[in-house]
Amino acid sequence: MDVKIVQDHAVYFRNVSKVYNTGTIALNNFDFPVEEGEFISFLGPSGCGKSTALRMVAGLGSPTTGDVTVFGNTPEDLIKNTNDIAFVFQDANLLPWRSVLDNVLLPLELRGGNKKEKKEAAVKVLEMVGLKDHLTSYPRQLSGGMRMRVSIARALAAKPKLLLMDEPFAALDEITRQTLQMELLDIWKKEKMTVLFVTHNVYEAVFLSSKIAVMSARPGRLSSVIDVNLPYPRELAMRTDPAFSKYVDLASASLENHEPRKETV
Numbered sequence: 001m002d003v004k005i006v007q008d009h010a011v012y013f014r015n016v017s018k019v020y021n022t023g024t025i026a027l028n029n030f031d032f033p034v035e036e037g038e039f040i041s042f043l044g045p046s047g048c049g050k051s052t053a054l055r056m057v058a059g060l061g062s063p064t065t066g067d068v069t070v071f072g073n074t075p076e077d078l079i080k081n082t083n084d085i086a087f088v089f090q091d092a093n094l095l096p097w098r099s100v101l102d103n104v105l106l107p108l109e110l111r112g113g114n115k116k117e118k119k120e121a122a123v124k125v126l127e128m129v130g131l132k133d134h135l136t137s138y139p140r141q142l143s144g145g146m147r148m149r150v151s152i153a154r155a156l157a158a159k160p161k162l163l164l165m166d167e168p169f170a171a172l173d174e175i176t177r178q179t180l181q182m183e184l185l186d187i188w189k190k191e192k193m194t195v196l197f198v199t200h201n202v203y204e205a206v207f208l209s210s211k212i213a214v215m216s217a218r219p220g221r222l223s224s225v226i227d228v229n230l231p232y233p234r235e236l237a238m239r240t241d242p243a244f245s246k247y248v249d250l251a252s253a254s255l256e257n258h259e260p261r262k263e264t265v
């Protein structure tokens, strides 16, 4: 099957509702377009359907009503036929018996093609995440932050156009988290990807995102959309800037607010 870019939206949630067979309404009328090149955070309390929404974009579960498209195609078609979508989870999910390089090569091996080129691509992304001196290390020899870097490198190796990240830094200490946030923004800009990023953390959402989709729980729906008009590249010092604090206040207030609206500062 030919997969074509048939519209400019990277992702489109159209009136999506998801009811699990337990009767839980995880998402209710979730309507949200994502333009190409954006860095979007899904911010909301536990259980508001953030992961459910993200998983649908990866073709892991489908809406009960409504639909989700990725570059105008169904997620299933893109996953089956292209390397356009990559997923990073909270847990690095590395294979313990494979070296760092072999873990990153794994998704490339599943696609066939030229071995030498694949190895070059894997080494290149490992360099990008600062692990070129650890190609032959095994996951047990790495810190939590390094394992997450491998996981990100593995996702980037096939040059995805859309990177899905489900609380990737939640288990890391604050310093490592901040370093990886900076590195992620660098990679996002360099590779011109679209990123959908799930987080509970208001500071993380404001620091990273061009736009924040604030969600409310029971049933999960879009509460507000915040355009974060802070310039890139974003430096750590920006966190003490009054403009940054304003967005943090706005996002925190939106978490309490259940009326759908468009927010500006």
Ligand SMILES: Nc1ncnc2c1ncn2[C@@H]1O[C@H](COP(=O)(O)OP(=O)(O)OP(=O)(O)O)[C@@H](O)[C@H]1O
Binding pocket: 020, 021, 022, 024, 025, 026, 044, 045, 046, 047, 048, 049, 050, 051, 052, 053, 200, 220
């Ligand atoms: N496979 C499933 N079967 C039944 N219910 C589910 C399933 N997956 C999620 N749920 C329920 O759907 C709701 C939304 O879950 P989801 O994991 O999408 O929320 P979340 O916002 O990502 O939460 P968290 O921040 O805690 O990870 C929750 O009430 C959850 O218990």
